[in-house]
Amino acid sequence: NAGVMQNPRHLVRRRGQEARLRCSPMKGHSHVYWYRQLPEEGLKFMVYLQKENIIDESGMPKERFSAEFPKEGPSILRIQQVVRGDSAAYFCASSPAISGGQDTFGSGTRLTVV
Amino acid sequence: EDQVTQSPEALRLQEGESSSLNCSYTVSGLRGLFWYRQDPGKGPEFLFTLYSAGEEKEKERLKATLTKKESFLHITAPKPEDSATYLCAVLGPFSGGGADGLTFGKGTHLIIQP
Numbered sequence: 001n002a003g004v005m006q007n008p009r010h011l012v013r014r015r016g017q018e019a020r021l022r023c024s025p026m027k028g029h030s031h032v033y034w035y036r037q038l039p040e041e042g043l044k045f046m047v048y049l050q051k052e053n054i055i056d057e058s059g060m061p062k063e064r065f066s067a068e069f070p071k072e073g074p075s076i077l078r079i080q081q082v083v084r085g086d087s088a089a090y091f092c093a094s095s096p097a098i099s100g101g102q103d104t105f106g107s108g109t110r111l112t113v114v
Numbered sequence: 115e116d117q118v119t120q121s122p123e124a125l126r127l128q129e130g131e132s133s134s135l136n137c138s139y140t141v142s143g144l145r146g147l148f149w150y151r152q153d154p155g156k157g158p159e160f161l162f163t164l165y166s167a168g169e170e171k172e173k174e175r176l177k178a179t180l181t182k183k184e185s186f187l188h189i190t191a192p193k194p195e196d197s198a199t200y201l202c203a204v205l206g207p208f209s210g211g212g213a214d215g216l217t218f219g220k221g222t223h224l225i226i227q228p
Contacts, residue, residue: 040220042219043158048215056215105150105157
């Protein structure tokens with residue numbers, strides 16, 4: 001049973017381009033969380049999704065960032081018109097239900113904006 | 115706003131030298147306090163959940179304790195393979211939209227020298 005799969009592991013984008021980060025949750029998990037880890041900072045919650053629904057996006061920047069978790073396929077975190085400050089590690093976690101924090105994390109996507 | 119402060123930021127110990135990591139938190143309506151381990155280039159790996167003051171959990175050389183204001187992660191006779199960053203996180207009360215994400219501290223970077 002594969003864990004939470006994130007791809008790509010590393011992504012380099014030029015300023016102004018779009019970044020798409022993908023997260024396939026563990027088999028049987030229908031809840032997905034995205035976190036961002038900036039250099040020298042702790043993990044920051046961004047968004048919580050269930051299939052076809054955004055449940056809590058209180059941690060998402062108001063502009064340029066969006067997330068989806070379609071009925072079929074992985075969850076996608078999309079960053080439009082990237083800037084250097086978007087460079088960070090982005091982690092996805094999944095759980096089978098409202099797990100209350102005992103989520104399984106992926107290995108992350110490291111985004112570098114040049 | 116939920117806050118989590120971890121200390122020390124970094125800790126270097128000799129193999130077999132026991133110590134404790136601290137996690138101070140401020141949250142209204144704690145649903146749970148969590149300890150994770152994070153290795154370089156990896157996502158956080160769940161260790162423990164604590165729900166109420168006085169609770170303790172143990173796993174191999176690790177023991178987590180909880181009071182109303184802080185949690186400790188005690189490491190007894192550590193080995194080099196215990197070297198990692200240890201993250202503390204809290205889950206606050208439910209928001210109107212559903213289960214929120216975790217609020218993480220910045221972590222304690224632990225190095226165990228042979």
